[in-house]
Amino acid sequence: MIPAEPVLEVEDLAVRFTRRGEQPTRAVDGVSFSVAPGETVGLVGESGCGKSVTSLAVMGLLPRRGVEVSGSVRFQGQELVGAPDSQLRRLRGADMAMVFQDPLSSLNPTVPIGTQVTEVLLEHRDMSKKEAVDEAAALLDKVGIPDPRRRLKEYPHQLSGGMRQRALIAMALACSPRLLIADEPTTALDVTIQAQILELLRELVVDTGTALVMITHDLGVVAGLCDRVHVMYAGKIIETADRHDLFARPRQPYTGGLLASVPRLDGGRGAPLTPIRGSARDTIPWAEGCAFAPRCDNAQDDCLTEVAGSTVSLEPDGPGRELRCRHPIQYPPSTGGATASGVLR
């Protein structure tokens, strides 16, 4: 599939949190990616790697105070970084929408579900109140909520977790956005519900050609949904590949570690999991080498220093792949795709 003109182009996006009396924190640093209509792009990484901040920066939802956003976010050709609030509000909910992680806390507990759906319609579409209610019922029906008329009058606490997430998705879909960002939409849900929600999102992409950015730490979600995957670590993208390449031949040792730390059915019972050493806190600033080096099994001296003259850079690594690593995982050419990680799902 040749991607059409991208809906979203993020270039060199950086987000710094500044606090009086403290060193600014670089939450996101030089992130670039793009999403075409009908395409699903995954942003993958551990908690705190900057994937959620990236999505909030794209939506312009970061607080203005104490946050510096630089770089470029072009949505359907419009530059969003530094755009006035009124312009962002026109786009948000209408052309670009977002589904959040925790459906209970993301819904207003004191406002009926119906109002929370219709308010988007009334804000962005020329509709009467009654038309909006009808449309809201249709939306709930479309995302698989039974008895939508009754549900419209109910409050978030009266819905199950899966239904709340469906309601949130209905709100996001209300104005048929060109771009949907889903920030860990299944994290708070049961596994069976997870699968249903993912299926719903997949249908959406197929049916409407919406561009989907999937933010997740769950490699199962990536395997099931994403066309292209960007792995993030400490605010930077460290590996980009399409789904199959990534699972077959992860090159960044971090990606390899992520894949190896997933429990496997064919590993035998009692076989120890192989987690990545240390935690996300054990990083060094990118300016001093590779942030992952302290936890990396492949790390050598030149990963920790500026031997190459500057920060480890993101470089092309074969067709459709990019890699930020000086000592990537090597694969003997003869064995093809058989790898350390095997195939997930």
Next chain:
Amino acid sequence: MLRFIVRRLLQLIPILLGLSVLLFAWLRALPGGPAQAALGERATPEDIARYNELFGLDEPIYVQYLRFLGRAVQLDFGTSARTGRAVTTEFLERMPGTVELTIFAMIFAIGVGIPLGYLAARKHGSWLDSTSVIGSLLGVAIPVFFLAYLLRLVFAVELGWLPGSGRQDVRMDATRITNFYVLDGLLTREWDAAWDAVLHLVLPAIALGTIPLAIIVRITRASVLDVVNEDYVRTANAKGLATATVRRRHIIRNALLPVSTTIGLQAGLLLSGAVLTETVFAFGGVGSAIYEAIFSRDFAVLQGFILLLAVVYVLINLLVDISYGLLDPRVRAR
């Protein structure tokens, strides 16, 4: 809902019984009895004995208590030793004054407190914010009687802008219907009487409303700051709603939940008698009646008033709980 209300009303019974026992014992443990207070220092033991016999104070305490209880269930709390009038009648005369005062004090506290707290939160970290935080600290810390004297001295005595004592100008011959002076003035179309009663309420209401005001400012501010960071506010912004809609529907509404509890509790406190304020402004409400009754050892008035106030307090709290259910659907469900 009905079961909830009935249960709460039934809970009143043990509360009132316990309170009445405590009151009874406590009052009789006070040095100097009602006879001493009524007859003065030079009363002979014979005078005191005769007085006690007359008012049934010579009988054993439990007999007095049971007799009191028997009449109290018929809403008869005896007669005031000081004025010779029925306690219930006195209460019905005095309570409207306190209610009016409470209403005005709460209007002042809410009307100023919520907007101020909200603005302080929106301008978090600005001079307005710090001023309101410091101001509300002062408001809680300043003794009520001091503030009351200060207001009275400045605005009533020195400047003469507002009346400084009583509920109505004594020269005003107003008709009484409900003993709510403002309401009476409106009902009888005696506009000048109503306006005069309002003017009499201003200073005491400000003095009395200052502590609730300070508390409301702080709770509103803290609550808005909390809610602004809630996920659902982010969702509302992600939906591209107009700023005004986000504020009204998603921030203010939720932020006012804890404020409404505070308002109810504060109103309950004020209703149970603003002794200090009413005394400074010679305001004929429940608070000043209790103050007078303590000094004259007026057992009947003290027992009756305090028990009735306990009923009022519980009823107010019940109202708060019910209104909370109206505001927050999560509470309603239970």
